[in-house]
Amino acid sequence: xxxxxxxxxxxxxxxxxxxxxxxxxxxxxxxxxxxxxxxxxxxxxxxxxxxxxxxxxxxxxxxxxxxxxxxxxxxxxxxxxxxxx
Numbered sequence: 001x002x003x004x005x006x007x008x009x010x011x012x013x014x015x016x017x018x019x020x021x022x023x024x025x026x027x028x029x030x031x032x033x034x035x036x037x038x039x040x041x042x043x044x045x046x047x048x049x050x051x052x053x054x055x056x057x058x059x060x061x062x063x064x065x066x067x068x069x070x071x072x073x074x075x076x077x078x079x080x081x082x083x084x085x
Contacts, residue, residue, distance in 0.1 A: 003028075013027070016030065016031070
């Protein structure tokens with residue numbers, strides 16, 4: 001496997017190295033494991049579609065895009081309302 005150089009701030013590198021060391025891993029091994037555990041945007045979209053499909057089959061729930069937007073707006077409103085001032 002070929003290595004790659006990635007430029008990140010020193011503070012970020014040091015923090016990741018500390019987390020890796022606490023788990024008994026080198027920074028290289030930790031980053032490789034992290035990369036395997038994170039979903040790409042395409043993988044997330046595929047999983048979300050599968051979840052929606054299962055939900056539709058299970059209980060028939062199938063909101064339109066407009067309904068989803070309304071629900072998102074309502075959730076945002078409630079979160080703003082509940083946020084400490």
